[in-house]
Amino acid sequence: MAPARSLAGLRVLVTGASSGIGAAVSSALAGRGARVFGTGRDDSALEAARAQFVATLACDLTSPGAAAAVVTAGAEALGGLDVVVSNAGAGWSGPFESMTAEELDWLLDINLRAPVHLAHAASRYLHESDVGGQLVLIGSVAGLVGVPNEVAYCAAKSGLRGLAESMRAEWHRAAAGAAGPLTVTLVSPGVVGTPFFARRNQPYTRAWPRPVPVETAASAVIGAIEHRHLDVVVPSWLRVPARLNGGLPSLYRLLSRLEP
Numbered sequence: 001m002a003p004a005r006s007l008a009g010l011r012v013l014v015t016g017a018s019s020g021i022g023a024a025v026s027s028a029l030a031g032r033g034a035r036v037f038g039t040g041r042d043d044s045a046l047e048a049a050r051a052q053f054v055a056t057l058a059c060d061l062t063s064p065g066a067a068a069a070v071v072t073a074g075a076e077a078l079g080g081l082d083v084v085v086s087n088a089g090a091g092w093s094g095p096f097e098s099m100t101a102e103e104l105d106w107l108l109d110i111n112l113r114a115p116v117h118l119a120h121a122a123s124r125y126l127h128e129s130d131v132g133g134q135l136v137l138i139g140s141v142a143g144l145v146g147v148p149n150e151v152a153y154c155a156a157k158s159g160l161r162g163l164a165e166s167m168r169a170e171w172h173r174a175a176a177g178a179a180g181p182l183t184v185t186l187v188s189p190g191v192v193g194t195p196f197f198a199r200r201n202q203p204y205t206r207a208w209p210r211p212v213p214v215e216t217a218a219s220a221v222i223g224a225i226e227h228r229h230l231d232v233v234v235p236s237w238l239r240v241p242a243r244l245n246g247g248l249p250s251l252y253r254l255l256s257r258l259e260p
Helices: 020-031 043-048 066-078 101-128 151-177 214-227 236-247 249-256
Strands: 011-015 035-040 055-058 083-086 134-138 183-189 231-234
Touching (some): 011 101, 020 035, 035 066, 043 055, 066 101, 083 214, 101 134, 134 151, 231 236
Parallel strands (some): 035 055, 134 183, 183 231
16 A cells, blocks of 8 residues: 555545534544635534634535535635545435425435536646645445435436546546646445434434444545545445445345345
8 A cells, every 4th residue: 555645735625514524524634734625505514613624615516606616716715726525415215206306406416416517627626736636526335236215316426436437537548747646536435423314304214234433434535535545435344235236236136135
């Protein structure tokens, strides 16, 4: 494994920074000396954690032009961008056919369209980074295996995997002319103990797997930035069903029906 790079002085934009994984990542980055620009929908939460940010911006990333505006504001406040953590997202649980068109559009907007626009707007700044730009996409294990009653959410998070793979291929071709290596990281958490489940229309009630602490997910993101990891699954044992679904999908589907 390559030596960990220092986080001190890194210019980092974090979306969804007002709660959950985004808030924990922002706190950890600031504690390691990174300069963090945070954005989220909860202005009061951002203000309460103001000490850990260079600057903040409260906004809804599903609004037209919001992603580009956030990137511009972050780059201006930090004097450029070295890392962008695209973390903002939301869930929805229930039968797919019971979703309204408005719910479907909003879920796809926050979990896929907004990250695509964010990546598009941030690309030029990350290419200009003198330490090598890095885009960190917070996906989900649900986007790697598929989960019943989370169809639209899984589809959106699966789209982030396609975004990561495609950007890696394109950035690899451009890397020769960049100031440093360009990295696209996909972090796929399983169930994490955050307000995520309280905000969707159904709470998490399964006995297994149990939620991991938000600090565990944040630590994985920090490690991915330090070591420029490409793919991270949290907790790591969930790589097993993800790989089984990718290599032996028929067997995975059979086993998944036996889950409690």
